Amino acid sequence: MIGGAVYHPSMRLFIAILFPEDTVDRIASIRDSIHDLSSSGSFSPRENLHLTLEFLGECSAAERDMAAEAMEASVCRPFTMTMDRTGSFPRPDGDIWWLGCREEKALMALQGKLHRELSQRGLKLEKRRYRPHVTLGRRVFSSAVAGGIEPIVSAVSSFSLILSERGERGMVYTPLHTVVLPS
Ligand code: 2AM
Numbered sequence: 001m002i003g004g005a006v007y008h009p010s011m012r013l014f015i016a017i018l019f020p021e022d023t024v025d026r027i028a029s030i031r032d033s034i035h036d037l038s039s040s041g042s043f044s045p046r047e048n049l050h051l052t053l054e055f056l057g058e059c060s061a062a063e064r065d066m067a068a069e070a071m072e073a074s075v076c077r078p079f080t081m082t083m084d085r086t087g088s089f090p091r092p093d094g095d096i097w098w099l100g101c102r103e104e105k106a107l108m109a110l111q112g113k114l115h116r117e118l119s120q121r122g123l124k125l126e127k128r129r130y131r132p133h134v135t136l137g138r139r140v141f142s143s144a145v146a147g148g149i150e151p152i153v154s155a156v157s158s159f160s161l162i163l164s165e166r167g168e169r170g171m172v173y174t175p176l177h178t179v180v181l182p183s
Contacts, residue, residue: 010058012164013067015114016050017081018175023154024049027099030086031136034097034144041094041140048173051081051101051134053111053159054118055126063123067161068177070117078181079106083134083152086144094139097146101132108132110159157181 019027028046035043056067082102088095101107111130119125160175 010060011064013056013059013064013176014052014162014164015054015056015067015071015159016052016162017156017159018050019154023152026152027083027134027136030099030149031097034086034136034140034142037144038137038140038142041097041137041142042170043137043140044135045170048171049134049136050162050173051132053114056118056123059123064161064176066121067118067123070114070121070123071159071161071177071179073117074110074114075179076106076110076113076181078155078157078183079104079110080153081107081132081156083149083154085148086136086146087133088140088142088144088146091139094141096135097137097140097142097144098133098135099149099152101134103132107156110156157183 024046027049031043035041056063059067081104083099084102085100086097087100088097108130111132115125115130158178158180160179161177163174163176165172165174
């Protein structure tokens with residue numbers, strides 16, 4: 001205790017869909033084709049590929065527990081989702097490259113429900129409209145051309161609360177809590 005203050009450790013959290021291995025293979029191969037046409041960039045390692053449903057930022061242990069509760073309250077049936085295009089956002093220090101997800105009903109319904117359950121519990125959330133995407137690389141200088149891809153259809157059978165920490169070799173993501181969708 002310093003000056004009467006209680007020390008509350010905080011952790012950077014987000015909620016995401018993690019993909020089955022065959023989907024990760026396909027996403028990684030698209031990432032690699034952009035990488036091969038790039039002079040530089042920081043590309044997401046295979047184990048970090050995910051679709052964020054909600055970014056929570058720095059949270060206390062109590063907020064982490066409320067987030068897990070909100071996740072349990074958002075349970076839905078398993079569904080499929082589709083990734084169908086690449087895109088890039090220009091940045092002066094190199095572009096952000098992503099894989100775009102179709103805004104399908106089941107995916108958007110899960111995100112909407114989760115958003116409401118989290119905000120009802122007082123968690124502070126992003127106000128921007130949700131645009132589902134998988135980040136493939138940052139600070140990328142590339143001659144790759146963004147556009148449509150052969151759609152990747154992936155089964156969603158769970159979603160996870162993930163701890164984000166800066167490791168010696170980049171970001172390390174650790175699932176803390178996973179909700180399995182009952183079929
Ligand atoms: P991004 O890939 O588009 O940056 C972990 O950082 C995950 O949370 C990433 O998928 C990231 O999306 C997402 N995220 C959303 N808002 C964020 C923010 N303000 N800061 C960091 N990550 C954010």
